[in-house]
Amino acid sequence: MASAATERASTTFRSSIDHENGLVDRAIFSDQAIYKAELEQIFSRAWLFMCHESQIPNAGDFFQTYMGEEKVIVVRSRDRSVEVMLNACRHRGATVCRAHSGNTPNFICAYHGWTYDLSGNLIGVPGMNELYERKLDRSEWGLKKAAKVSSYRGFIFATLDESAPSLEVFLGNAGRYMIDNLANYGEIEVIPGIIRHRLRANWKLAMENDQDYYHVGITHASALDAWGVARTTVNKNYWDDNVGDLVLGEFGHVQDTIPGHFHANIFPHMCIFTDLLQAVVVRHPKGPAEVEQWYFSFVDKNASEVQKREVIRRNISRLGPTGMIEQDDGENWEFCTEGAASSAMRDVPFNYQMGIGKGEMDDGSAVGFPLLRGGPRTTEEYARWQLRCWAEWMDAESWPALLEKHSNPAVI
């Protein structure tokens, strides 16, 4: 039986997001058909952050990650180039790499033994003479690769879509600025210890929380209490002294400009924390109601031991399932995800009305990208913009169509 949401899904996603009035169809956070469409329209198209160059310095180093739900291996090959390959044997699809990361001379499928080199070439087929009579053309059966791989300041990205524009175009000046904020700490590298954590929440609810300054004083009250920060002080900072510039990037990238709280999102699934923290969070979707969050912490190679220690201490105290801040976020997203699945309230939208119409769009000739200036920094405009862009990804029939039709923040 097709739900109302599924029927809407087959028409237009733009109608699920009322940017002007701040109303959002709750089905986008719970509907299975919409989720399947997201995997096709967003995760199979967008440039996705894979890992940082510092994680795979030597030939044979690999890091396993996902593109949507697709398992991929990011490998430093013999010629030092970076390959992103689907972690699925070309014979019958079995996984060829079973570790999160490591070093290997090749990838051997444990089912029938097809063996691939670091560039994904099929170099070994048991029974090539006896069983295949040398008729199998190995050059046709290498591991499938991502369509494009590129890196910006050490951050490796890949896309599954041949027709995707360059990484530079996808990021735009705004997206590059967001990465620069982290890359500018120096010669940065990932500190060993990548935290992986699953939540029963829709990935977009995690995404939109990164710039949600409304919840801080409430959700995180016990952490603030433990640290001796009065809630009134927190709310004063976010509410009374509440003017800021918002970066609204093309394709849904957003960032706030609150000093001490640079929280950026490269759409769809890379969150960058800078200033107070030095971290990247990646959110792999696992279904409409499940997400796996990965936390990468970064430090300048040349920082003093004391500085490194301080960065690590700050990240550990706040991030991940044990972080005193993030301990309390996940449960909320899980409850919201449950609420999004309500059939009794199927036609009752979520409220995204905070700060509508506030601030002036500045074309950004001074900084190189548009800014929403002079409005509140505690606002739902970040999320309204992300979801408006989400709908454009979902409605576009191809990358060229998205390029042509997507909203330009400078003229909204």
Place this chain on the structure above:
Amino acid sequence: MFLNAELCHEVEQFLYMEAALLDEHRYTEWFELFTEDCHYWMPVRQTRLARQEDAEFSQQGEIAFFDEGRAELEKRVRKLESPYAWGQSPAPRTRHMCTNVRIAEVHDDEITVNCNFLFYRCSLEVEEDYFVGRREDVLRKVDQGFRIARRTILLDQTVITAKNMNHFF
């Protein structure tokens, strides 16, 4: 190494008493069991290839789930006891179990104890989490029994499947 049964018994009883404090939410009393110079550490684990298991865990000084001295531990206790600790409202039912207790080393007043643990947490209606792993504790003998000088928690999961880990192990 000669181990007397009485010491083994005392150590086990101490670990059971400590677990009971956690399950009864008596966090301040639990915290008092730690020495001034204590270190409470849970490194991050990842899945590695065979023969690369020595690189499973993050090292001291790298990223960890917990890397706490007494001051950091105390903040976590204060957080759990805050009236705004939504995760404790209502408090989950928890059960800390430790088994396979083995004394690995006795050195002056310090005793190194290994055990396996199973920590069960049942929240709200039907939310259940199991945390399983191995612990290495260094206990220090004091007049009234023992104090915990070091605790290393080695979880068996490489991907955490609980919504958070806001409790102690």
